[in-house]
Amino acid sequence: MTVNLEVLNFPLFINGQWVPSLTGETFDVKNPATGEVVAKVAKGNEADVNAAVQAAKVAFENEDWAYMKPKDRAQILNTIAHLITQNAEELAYLEVISSGATVRRVSSNDILQMADLFQTMAKFVVEYPFSETLPVPPFPGPAHNFVWREPIGVCAAITPWNMPMLIATWKIAPALATGNTIVIKPASYTPLTTLKLAEIISQVVPPGVINVVTGSGKEVGEPLAIHPDVDKIAFTGSTEVGRNIMSLASQTIKNTTLELGGKSPNILLDDANLELALPGSLFGVFLHSGQLCESGTRLFVPDELHDEVVEGLVALTKKLKLGHPLEETTDVGPVISSQQRDTVLSYIESGLSEGATLVCGGKEVTVAGCEGGHFIEPTIFTNVTNDMKIAQEEIFGPVLSVIRYSDVDDVIKQANDTIYGLAAGVWTEDVNKAYKTARQLRSGVVWINDWHMLRNDAPFGGYKQSGIGREMGKQSLDAYTQLKHVHTSMVSDLKNRPWYQILFSDTNSN
Numbered sequence: 029m030t031v032n033l034e035v036l037n038f039p040l041f042i043n044g045q046w047v048p049s050l051t052g053e054t055f056d057v058k059n060p061a062t063g064e065v066v067a068k069v070a071k072g073n074e075a076d077v078n079a080a081v082q083a084a085k086v087a088f089e090n091e092d093w094a095y096m097k098p099k100d101r102a103q104i105l106n107t108i109a110h111l112i113t114q115n116a117e118e119l120a121y122l123e124v125i126s127s128g129a130t131v132r133r134v135s136s137n138d139i140l141q142m143a144d145l146f147q148t149m150a151k152f153v154v155e156y157p158f159s160e161t162l163p164v165p166p167f168p169g170p171a172h173n174f175v176w177r178e179p180i181g182v183c184a185a186i187t188p189w190n191m192p193m194l195i196a197t198w199k200i201a202p203a204l205a206t207g208n209t210i211v212i213k214p215a216s217y218t219p220l221t222t223l224k225l226a227e228i229i230s231q232v233v234p235p236g237v238i239n240v241v242t243g244s245g246k247e248v249g250e251p252l253a254i255h256p257d258v259d260k261i262a263f264t265g266s267t268e269v270g271r272n273i274m275s276l277a278s279q280t281i282k283n284t285t286l287e288l289g290g291k292s293p294n295i296l297l298d299d300a301n302l303e304l305a306l307p308g309s310l311f312g313v314f315l316h317s318g319q320l321c322e323s324g325t326r327l328f329v330p331d332e333l334h335d336e337v338v339e340g341l342v343a344l345t346k347k348l349k350l351g352h353p354l355e356e357t358t359d360v361g362p363v364i365s366s367q368q369r370d371t372v373l374s375y376i377e378s379g380l381s382e383g384a385t386l387v388c389g390g391k392e393v394t395v396a397g398c399e400g401g402h403f404i405e406p407t408i409f410t411n412v413t414n415d416m417k418i419a420q421e422e423i424f425g426p427v428l429s430v431i432r433y434s435d436v437d438d439v440i441k442q443a444n445d446t447i448y449g450l451a452a453g454v455w456t457e458d459v460n461k462a463y464k465t466a467r468q469l470r471s472g473v474v475w476i477n478d479w480h481m482l483r484n485d486a487p488f489g490g491y492k493q494s495g496i497g498r499e500m501g502k503q504s505l506d507a508y509t510q511l512k513h514v515h516t517s518m519v520s521d522l523k524n525r526p527w528y529q530i531l532f533s534d535t536n537s538n
Contacts, residue, residue, distance in 0.1 A: 036067040038219065040076055040242060041226040043083035044235030049243070050075045057220060060128035060362040061353050063400025067126070069219050072243035074251040077211070080239040081257050084182045084209035087236030094179050094207040098154045104232050105150035105205060109143040111228045121354075122220040123193055128361040128401075129316055130353045141484065142197045145500070148484040149205040152502050156206075158509075168526040170518040177509040179207035180283055181259035184252040186213045186245075186273065188265045189364055190319045190424075193221035198488075199262045200225070202504040204233065211239045211258070213248045215265075217364050245269070253277050260284070260508065264321075266422070267447070267493050274496075285497035285507050287321070287489055289422040290450030293443035294324035294479070295465065296333060297436070300455035304477060306340045310428075312453060312479030314348065314406045317363050318372075318426040321494075322451035324479055326412075326419055327430050328439045334432055338410055341430070342388045345406045352398050362401045363425055369402040372425030376407060379418040384409040384429070414442045422448070436461075440468045449491025453479050472498070 037054075039046040053071040058064060070076075088094055096104075112119065120134045129138070162173040185199040192214055203210045214222035219242045226240045241248050253261055253276035260283040263273045267289040277284050294309055296302075312324030329337045351358035363369050369392060376390050389405030404426055412419050412429040419429050433439035443452060452471040456462045459476075466474040472490045475481055482488055487498035497507050519525055 035065055036220070038067055038069045038223050038242070040070045040072055040080070041223055041230070041238075041240040042076070042080045043239065044230045046227075049073070050079075055216060055243075057126055057217070058365075059125045059401075060217075060364050061395075061398045061401040063402075067220055069223075069242050071247075072241040073247040076241050076243070077248055077251040077255065080211045080241045081182060081252075081255050083236035084211050084239055085257050087234055088179070088181055088209040090234060093209075093234050093237060096207060098156065098158065101205060101207070102150035102154050105146045105153065105201065107232045108204075108229055109146035109150070111231065112139065112143045112146070112225075115224070115228055119193060119221055119224060122224055123218075124353045126218045126220045127189060127192060128353050128364060129191070130358050130361050132356055132358070133316070138191065138194045141482075142194055145197050145201050145484045149201045149505075152505060153205045156502070156505055164518075169524070172516040172518065174514040176512040176514060177206075177506075178512055180508055180510050181208060182257055183208045183210045183260040183262065183508065184213070184255070184258045185210055186249050186252065186261065186263045186265065187215060187222065189215035189217040190316060190321070192218040193225055195264050196222045196225060198264075198499045198504070200229065200238065202499075202508045204229075204237070206505055206508040208260075208508055209237045209239075211241060211252060213241055213243070213245075213252055216242065216244060249273070250276060253282075254279050256280055258282065262499075262507075263287070270495070283507075283510070285499065286495040287497075287499060288450075288493060288495040289448055290321045290323070290490065290494050291326060291420060291422055291446045291448045292322055292324050292451040292453070292471065293326045293328055293446075293469070294453040295328045295439055295443060295455065296330065296337065297454065297456040297458070297461060297465070298330045298332065299457045299461075300333075301457055301477070302333070302337065302340060305455035306337065307344055308455070308477070308479055309453075310341065310344055310348075310406075313428045314345075314360055314426050315480060317360055317404065319363060319368075319424050320480070321422075322473070322480065322482075324451070324453055325423065325427065325429060326414070326443075327428055328433050328443060329430055330439075331432055331434060334410075334430075338387060338408070338430060341408055341428070345388050345408060348406055350393060350395055350403050350405070352395070360406060360426065362398070362403045364402070366402055368424065369404060372404055372423060372427065375418055375421070375423045375425065375427060379409050379412070379416065379427075379429075382416045382418070383411065384416060384418060385411040389426070414445055420446060436465065440465070444468075444470050447493040450489075450494035451475070
């Protein structure tokens, strides 16, 4: 892929146009692999948020958009999918230079997932029950009754830095599919692809339907969360920030979807196919340097397999190549920032201080040609107990904790002993044992003999403090609609109305 050495410039995207922030200020976006500034982006604030929300509000009040026929909306969604594919190379490049994702992953997975999501929503929207007719009831009297699903209104999306453009589409696609308008605040580390997506989508939707305001959580995210004209907020990020978003949104009782942190248990049963389970488990934790909320960071191994598993994990991990994310041969890229690097290293120190054994990695490394980057060796700990900090807190880095267990009851208890419940995995050759174990795990998704396999036609979200609501699947459309019951009486005789008989006596009626 061609490398563009020019520093890019991105204004805000409001009402279908590129506009500078009202203060004229900008902030730098750096390549986490090199530390170099790759873009200067407009620094928005509350006034810019107000402008974007107003544009979205006006666009929503256009009934031609809000109540467009499902088949016409499906056509728009399919067109967006096509435009994403057409712009794949630029989107992939912007994603790699800002997030540190490997180009191999983005090109072969993220772009395809995004296009497929819009196509999937296009299929769902033509079948979606926007209007449901209820049976004529015997009581309290003949009437026509409908249940309508209507768009919520102006939706705010606050998205994270780990998979910025893919996660943005998780919110954009169902919002547009159901007739809403949207204002997005992407993470300041990675706003480039969200801005580009807005430009792409604006080619086929009215001005104001999609808007992007870049800037800090304090100056952009919080004003969105409390804005009286924002009807819904969808947030993906840490549980800590999610709590704050939920608190702020409560001031105006907003509809809220939260996809938060995880500390996902990955369970090897005693009959697991290790030839599949070992590389699969490493894929589960080291993809994108462990910076994924559903990463399988706790690997539970039966006592009798422990030594063999650890030996195999270490051997495979040492084959992984750290390198520049734009190189096709790179397996693992950098963590997002120096701050995240320091956080991950502090957790590694914590593991050592609590008595865990470091068997692989554990250090920051310098990669040739990426001397300013933030690279951490894929790291494996053994002798981890489930009460250790590295087993309970979300590290968001390439760190795997191997935890022994004695029997299935023991592993289920340990797996569920966490504030999180986003994802889990089971490796076994026995499908009956797999389903029984999956049923006992308190998490929103369970992968059997696999990991990270999210589907656009299946819901994704967490139990417990991993979030509220679901994204993707038909269920995501529910999250962007509200219900209205419409009743029309078929009784024309006043005295046969049940309410008349309840309130008025024959004496009073005379």
